[in-house]
Amino acid sequence: MTKSHEQTSAGETTDSVESGDVHAEQFGVKRIREAYRRGMYNGETPDFPVSYEELRESAFEQMSESAKAYVHGGAGTEETFERNKDFSRWRIVPRMLRGVADRDLSVDVLGTEHEYPLMVTPLGVQTLLHEEGETATARACEELNVPFVLSSLSSTPLEEVAGTLGETPKWFQFYWSSDREVAASFLDRAEATDYDAIVVTVDAPTLGWRERLLERGYYPFLEGEGMANYFSDPAFRASLDAPPEEDTQAAVDHFLEVFGDASLTWDDLEFVFDRTDLPVVIKGVLHPEDAKTAVKYGADGVQVSTHGGRQVDGSISAVEALPEVADAVGDRAVVLFDSGIRRGEDAFKAMGLGADAVMIGRPFAYGLAHSGEAGVRNVLENTLSQFDLTMGLAGIDEAKSIDSKAIRDEQTL
Ligand code: FNR
Numbered sequence: 001m002t003k004s005h006e007q008t009s010a011g012e013t014t015d016s017v018e019s020g021d022v023h024a025e026q027f028g029v030k031r032i033r034e035a036y037r038r039g040m041y042n043g044e045t046p047d048f049p050v051s052y053e054e055l056r057e058s059a060f061e062q063m064s065e066s067a068k069a070y071v072h073g074g075a076g077t078e079e080t081f082e083r084n085k086d087f088s089r090w091r092i093v094p095r096m097l098r099g100v101a102d103r104d105l106s107v108d109v110l111g112t113e114h115e116y117p118l119m120v121t122p123l124g125v126q127t128l129l130h131e132e133g134e135t136a137t138a139r140a141c142e143e144l145n146v147p148f149v150l151s152s153l154s155s156t157p158l159e160e161v162a163g164t165l166g167e168t169p170k171w172f173q174f175y176w177s178s179d180r181e182v183a184a185s186f187l188d189r190a191e192a193t194d195y196d197a198i199v200v201t202v203d204a205p206t207l208g209w210r211e212r213l214l215e216r217g218y219y220p221f222l223e224g225e226g227m228a229n230y231f232s233d234p235a236f237r238a239s240l241d242a243p244p245e246e247d248t249q250a251a252v253d254h255f256l257e258v259f260g261d262a263s264l265t266w267d268d269l270e271f272v273f274d275r276t277d278l279p280v281v282i283k284g285v286l287h288p289e290d291a292k293t294a295v296k297y298g299a300d301g302v303q304v305s306t307h308g309g310r311q312v313d314g315s316i317s318a319v320e321a322l323p324e325v326a327d328a329v330g331d332r333a334v335v336l337f338d339s340g341i342r343r344g345e346d347a348f349k350a351m352g353l354g355a356d357a358v359m360i361g362r363p364f365a366y367g368l369a370h371s372g373e374a375g376v377r378n379v380l381e382n383t384l385s386q387f388d389l390t391m392g393l394a395g396i397d398e399a400k401s402i403d404s405k406a407i408r409d410e411q412t413l
Helices: 026-042 052-062 065-072 079-084 133-144 158-165 180-192 211-216 234-238 248-258 266-275 288-296 318-329 344-352 362-394
Strands: 090-092 107-109 112-114 118-120 148-150 170-174 197-201 280-285 301-304 334-337 357-360 407-409
Touching (some): 026 362, 052 362, 065 211, 065 362, 079 318, 090 344, 118 148, 118 362, 133 148, 133 362, 148 158, 158 180, 170 180, 197 266, 234 248, 266 280, 280 288, 288 301, 288 318, 318 334, 318 344, 344 357, 344 362
Parallel strands (some): 118 357, 148 170, 170 197, 197 280, 280 301
Antiparallel strands (some): 107 112
16 A cells, blocks of 8 residues: 555545555556546646656756756667667557456565556666755655665665665665675665665676766766765775775776676576575666576576666667576576656556566656655656556456466567
8 A cells, every 4th residue: 555545534545556356457547547637627738748758858847958968868879778669579469348447556565565567777876866865756756655775876875775675675776886885784784774675786797888978077986976885885985095085086986996796607696596585686787698597596587678778779678588587597586677768658568578576777867857845746656557557458457467478579470
């Protein structure tokens, strides 16, 4: 049940999102009705853009040129970034008259029931988008009970974000540090503050060639942005001659020395499994053999992702990779998906192609830039509404049961 759910004395619900078996059928329909009533009776149009494309344009008006370059940018020509969004090869095949009044959006992920199949993907340096950064995003997630994945490169320390999220499922995205003390400390801190899983991002052994950032000579970390977890980390601080508050430049230089490690191999994953008792998800898997290897090494989940087209330009898109990876993994691990989710229909298709749950990235980032916590909440509510309606219109009443039968591949039509 969402935290903000309240009943008035007249017995009407006052929040705009309802959940659980009893109210699930209201989710998407209620949002539509509200919009039409406000328009027809009050002459009001939504003050939040409905389409992703308009949202992005509107968010750009609030964003600095540097922030736009950082968030918008894919690698190279942005071919993969653009193709990620193209789910058109897969078509939903709706079924009729299947009794879809009570729709249940919940899914099982890593042994926990999530109220919705949508999660918020790890996205660094959220203060570039809004002064409240991750705190605003976490508040919106907490209100709706949408799981949040915090980036290692956040602008807010992981302990503070955990406090904001309360009982909402929370995962910590782990970037390798060549300093094992720091790496171990990150994992320990996440476990001590009740994160539910560790997401190990493996698709960033080196930096990607991001032309928008190179053209501007802009890299936010050199300004000490996105360093909150490092600057607050006891092991990181212990390796500095002066605390980051006194000598930020030296702290940034040290971060650049220890961030990432291109020499890593699958065997190095043992370090993570040994160090934490939390479930581990490997993020950035595109090849079925890598997915099998991840599972063989003990991963509890694999996340199909191109990092939003920010790493290998010209790579296979995430949705193209998904069916084979899901097939390779089978029931042995959870399959997560990101890169290209813009609307609820995309989420539905990804689940039909084998994802157990999906993560949303740039849309929530633009919601955050547009209007902080309210903006993120609007994006999540809109996306979940579209997902709910798509499910109902496709003749499916349980998100868990979306499978390949609901989808046709253009190539087989
Ligand atoms: C990211 N992504 C990312 N991934 C990660 O594991 N750690 C991180 O710190 C970040 N940071 C980050 C910043 C920005 C601005 C973007 C756009 C992306 C990748 C992210 O988790 C996810 O894979 C993509 O956002 C998915 O692509 P779309 O759907 O946003 O295009």
